[in-house]
Amino acid sequence: MKKRVRMDDLQVFVTTVEAGGLSAAARQLDISPALASAALQRLEHSLGIRLLVRSTRRLRLSDDGERYLPHARQALDALVDGEMALEQARAExxxxxxxxxxxxxxxxxxxxxxxxxxxxxxxxxxxxxxxxxxxxxxxxxxxxxxxxxxxxxxxxxxxxxxxxNRRTLCAAPSYIARHGAPQTPQALAGHNCLRYVMGEQTHDRWSFEDAGATSTVLVSGDRCSDDADIVRRWAVAGLGVVYKSRLDVLEDIRAGRLVELLADHAGQAAxxxxxxxxxxxxxxxxxxxxxxxxxxxxxxxx
CATH class of the missing domain: 3.40.190.10 (Periplasmic binding protein-like II)
Structure with a gap:
């Protein structure tokens, strides 16, 4: 299997042809002649062909090199065009x-x-x-x-x-250890539910779906806030049960700070x-x- 061609090796090849020699190409590219020579050899090895015929005085393109040169130039031009397109997009x-x-x-x-x-x-x-x-x-x-x-x-x-994304019901392990986990939405009546406020409305009606049926329960608790971040922090601290967007609590669930409850009941779409x-x-x-x-x-x- 042929090795993948490196773009910097292509650049050495094209510059060598345009500069008329390996030393001149190395100077233009600000690399040593040894590195330039190694790049050419690596490219020829990757392609499995001889690109340049070397003599004591100069390098000249082989027949395969003649055929390959326009494609090498096209590849380098495409790379430059891509970089320019990105720069233009950033500028916009x-x-x-x-x-x-x-x-x-x-x-x-x-x-x-x-x-x-x-x-x-x-x-x-x-x-x-x-x-x-x-x-x-x-x-x-x-x-x-x-x-x-x-x-x-x-x-x-x-x-x-x-x-x-949907809402999900969660509580901290410490809360569950003290108060247990609700087994049905209706059991939330016996739990401290952490609520949030939007405008003048307190979100205290939590909806769940099970087997195609939707149930909505009216919840209550000793804390509510108009900042959802605070409500989540209360839950992590073990102060109650929370009903939040799964995106908001996913990191806490993954870290074990919160546990999802009522896994068989899908929360409201969010x-x-x-x-x-x-x-x-x-x-x-x-x-x-x-x-x-x-x-x-x-x-x-x-």
Whole structure:
């Protein structure tokens, strides 16, 4: 089996031909003649042919070398074109990118990824709004919002990030050791349920699906907050049972800080989406961000 050709060896070959000799090529490429010679030999070995015929005075192309040279040039040109395309794409992503995201997911999962994204496109000016309140895309002049749930306003444009995400019921091992684990949704009436508030509404009706049937239970507890990150932290501290997006608690579940409960009952659907006010808001930066986050989330959930 032939070995894979290295692009730097191709560059030595093409430069040697264009410079008229190995020493001249080595000077142009700022490498030693010995390294240039080794690159040519490696390339010929990979291809299984003789590219250059060496004499005491000069190098000349062999018949195979003549045939191969235009393809080598084309490969190097394609590489340069690819690098230029990337540079152009980076140059296009410039200026402010105004984005809102939920508190728990934003702080603990998305923020490092957004830092990575901005490092890749340093001309972007990232402006983040971190809140569990539904952002006003028009009034707050946001480019996009990362949201849970299905859209109520059909005029908005939603790009899926984690379409199959659901809420899940969890508690810390320490809480389960003290109070036991509920065996049915109705048993939640005997547990301290940690709730969150959005606007003036306390989310105290938790829905579950089992064998195609949906049951909704009214829960209560001694704590509620308008910050979902705080609610999750209470749960990790063993202070009660929590019903949250699985994306929010997945790291805690994997680390053993939280345990999923009622495994036979699916929680409410909570798809994660990147939402824009209208199609004109789908700028190159927003589209690139969507692809970037979708890829990261797919790997995270795998």
């Amino acid at each position: 992503l410039a200026g402010p990118l105004r984005l809102s995201m939920p508190s728990d997911l934003g702080r603990n999962l998305l923020l490092p990824w957004l830092t990575e994204f901005q490092a890749e496109y340093p001309r972007l000016d990232m402006r983040l709004r971190v809140s569990d309140q539904v952002a006003d895309l028009f009034g707050e002049q946001l480019d996009a919002s990362i949201r849970y749930g299905l859209l109520g306003d059909s005029s908005l444009v939603a790009l899926p990030l984690a379409a199959d 798809p994660l989406q990147l939402v824009c006010a209208h199609r004109q808001s789908l700028s190159p930066a927003v589209r690139r961000l969507h692809g970037f986050l979708a890829q990261r989330l797919q790997a995270y959930l795998a």
